[in-house]
Amino acid sequence: MINKDQIKSNRNIKRFIPPFMRKRTFAYSMLTVNILFITWVVVTETGLADELFLPGPLKVWQSFIEVSTEGYQGNTLFIHVFTSVNRILAAFILACIIGIPMGVLMGASKIARALLNPLIEFYRPLPPLGLYTLLVMWLGIGEESKLALLFLAALPGLIIATIQAVQNIDPVYLRVAKGLGASKKTILFNVYLPAAGPTILAGMRISLGFTYTVLVAAEIVAASAGIGWMIWDAAKFLLSDVVIMGLIVLGLTGIALDIFMRFIGRILMPWTRYLGP
Amino acid sequence: MTINMQKTLKQTKTKGKVVIDNISISYFNRNKNVYALRDISTTINPGEFVCLLGPSGCGKSSLLNGIAGFVDPSKGQFYLDDKKIMGPRPEMGMVFQQYSLYPWKTVKENIAFGPSINNRGDESPEKIAMNFLEMIGLSKYANHYPNELSGGMQQRVGIARALANYPDVLLMDEPFGALDSQTRIIMQENLLKLWREFKITVVFVTHDIDEAVFLADRILLMSTLPGKIKKDLKVDLPRPRDKETTDSSRFIELRQICHSLIREESLKAFDKQNQL
Ligand SMILES: Nc1ncnc2c1ncn2[C@@H]1O[C@H](COP(=O)(O)OP(=O)(O)OP(=O)(O)O)[C@@H](O)[C@H]1O
Ligand SMILES: [Mg+2]
Numbered sequence: 372m373i374n375k376d377q378i379k380s381n382r383n384i385k386r387f388i389p390p391f392m393r394k395r396t397f398a399y400s401m402l403t404v405n406i407l408f409i410t411w412v413v414v415t416e417t418g419l420a421d422e423l424f425l426p427g428p429l430k431v432w433q434s435f436i437e438v439s440t441e442g443y444q445g446n447t448l449f450i451h452v453f454t455s456v457n458r459i460l461a462a463f464i465l466a467c468i469i470g471i472p473m474g475v476l477m478g479a480s481k482i483a484r485a486l487l488n489p490l491i492e493f494y495r496p497l498p499p500l501g502l503y504t505l506l507v508m509w510l511g512i513g514e515e516s517k518l519a520l521l522f523l524a525a526l527p528g529l530i531i532a533t534i535q536a537v538q539n540i541d542p543v544y545l546r547v548a549k550g551l552g553a554s555k556k557t558i559l560f561n562v563y564l565p566a567a568g569p570t571i572l573a574g575m576r577i578s579l580g581f582t583y584t585v586l587v588a589a590e591i592v593a594a595s596a597g598i599g600w601m602i603w604d605a606a607k608f609l610l611s612d613v614v615i616m617g618l619i620v621l622g623l624t625g626i627a628l629d630i631f632m633r634f635i636g637r638i639l640m641p642w643t644r645y646l647g648p
Numbered sequence: 649m650t651i652n653m654q655k656t657l658k659q660t661k662t663k664g665k666v667v668i669d670n671i672s673i674s675y676f677n678r679n680k681n682v683y684a685l686r687d688i689s690t691t692i693n694p695g696e697f698v699c700l701l702g703p704s705g706c707g708k709s710s711l712l713n714g715i716a717g718f719v720d721p722s723k724g725q726f727y728l729d730d731k732k733i734m735g736p737r738p739e740m741g742m743v744f745q746q747y748s749l750y751p752w753k754t755v756k757e758n759i760a761f762g763p764s765i766n767n768r769g770d771e772s773p774e775k776i777a778m779n780f781l782e783m784i785g786l787s788k789y790a791n792h793y794p795n796e797l798s799g800g801m802q803q804r805v806g807i808a809r810a811l812a813n814y815p816d817v818l819l820m821d822e823p824f825g826a827l828d829s830q831t832r833i834i835m836q837e838n839l840l841k842l843w844r845e846f847k848i849t850v851v852f853v854t855h856d857i858d859e860a861v862f863l864a865d866r867i868l869l870m871s872t873l874p875g876k877i878k879k880d881l882k883v884d885l886p887r888p889r890d891k892e893t894t895d896s897s898r899f900i901e902l903r904q905i906c907h908s909l910i911r912e913e914s915l916k917a918f919d920k921q922n923q924l
Contacts, residue, residue: 547742547748550716550741553765
């Protein structure tokens with residue numbers, strides 16, 4: 372028999388470690404990462420790849436140190452990352468504030484869905500660069516058009532996921548609340564939002580990824596800082612080490628934000644830790 | 649149980665009369681109007697334990713959902729204590745056929761949900777929830793989530809959630825359908841205990857004959873397509889009932905009666921469902 376307090380304290384520690392790291396599958400993921408890395412080393416060391424296009428890990432590491440300390444085109448790596456992540460988060464949070472209530476409304480009401488659907492369905496398939504040209508014409512080349520593009524990229528995924536989430540709520544959950552005499556407001560906060568929560572979180576994660584994919588496009592014009600801009604600018608001078616370093620750093624910030632969102636999700640929705648055996 | 653609760657119970661003793669007045673319920677399905685129930689009338693008295701017994705698809709859930717106010721009848725009217733039932737009412741508690749606890753609330757929060765909405769007495773919803781948890785023997789699981797509980801435990805919490813709202817009528821839709829027979833018998837005995845304490849009206853849906861005979865004051869045997877009340881059977885077994893009840897000759901006799909009536913119906917239902 373295991374002591375009860377022990378189980379409890381184990382649970383308390385464990386719940387702050389992301390579940391994916393607890394699993395053995397995490398080890399397999401690390402294996403893939405290592406193989407990729409070793410391949411990179413081998414391919415560059417043996418001269419199989421042209422160093423101009425694929426520099427070795429050491430060179431990339433050096434450029435990381437260099438840009439971190441001396442900067443790239445006047446700004447350190449930290450400033451570049453900070454600027455971009457700020458833009459992404461500002462646009463993404465705004466998209467959540469607008470998109471999630473909109474999605475709940477559209478999921479719960481057919482009329483709202485019919486009215487609002489054309490808005491998002493139309494621009495959703497448009498290529499970001501095409502959209503950006505228009506946004507620049509309307510909003511100028513400053514910060515506004517960048518944020519607008521990132522915002523528009525984040526919005527549809529969020530709305531669609533939230534609609535799905537609300538529509539998939541088991542009707543018995545609504546009956547329970549109505550049977551107990553719950554008001555509309557009580558039902559919104561005690562049934563709709565928590566029931567849809569996990570799916571909305573999944574939508575937020577996908578949506579954040581989508582926001583990242585348009586970052587470079589958003590920072591092409593009239594930026595002097597931003598990791599997307601740094602990658603774009605370095606590519607013009609064939610500085611492939613900076614490009615690769617920038618992509619890796621960008622990717623890592625994306626993973627960090629994703630883990631952070633899941634962490635917040637586990638705090639806001641503690642029951643998801645116990646779904647299924 | 650606290651003194652407070654006893655008071656509430658005594659007040660509700662005379663309430664909980666359900667009148668089913670000439671009810672038909674139909675569904676519009678595949679461009680056809682299909683009657684699930686046709687011209688059903690009966691009166692369920694305060695404090696009575698009534699079982700709706702019938703084969704699958706005969707409209708038991710439809711009738712229960714009608715009483716609960718979740719489904720509107722296409723004809724006729726339901727009354728609760730002589731007032732028309734126009735929609736869900738907190739005076740009626742429902743225990744659903746499927747698991748329906750909120751996975752995002754702990755066991756305690758699930759039970760406290762009703763009291764927190766209605767806030768009748770001077771006791772806090774948490775206190776009420778803890779009292780009910782003690783009653784169903786799950787105090788230890790107060791802060792667990794439903795997914796951490798077994799099916800039988802979840803269904804007990806479902807019953808407690810409905811009772812915590814102090815309803816006059818408890819509607820139960822095959823609450824023990826998914827349980828193994830041993831657990832089921834224990835649950836039935838516990839339910840009778842709760843019913844005795846609370847003295848509320850219970851309408852209990854089942855397709856299990858033994859269950860119906862063991863629990864009910866009265867069994868409404870239903871026929872199929874469209875659903876009707878084929879037989880209104882009084883169960884005159886003495887109370888309190890326990891394991892010995894099921895061995896008595898009267899129990900076996902009543903079971904036999906139900907068996908033959910049901911068999912007829914099931915065969916008919918099977919045939920009808922098989923026709924194109
Ligand atoms: N929402 C619905 N739409 C269309 N038809 C329905 C609907 N609900 C029930 N029915 C039909 O009404 C009839 C009665 O269904 P009901 O669920 O009331 O039966 P039941 O006696 O509870 O069956 P079971 O014991 O299997 O739960 C069935 O023939 C079913 O096909
Ligand atoms: Mg049913």
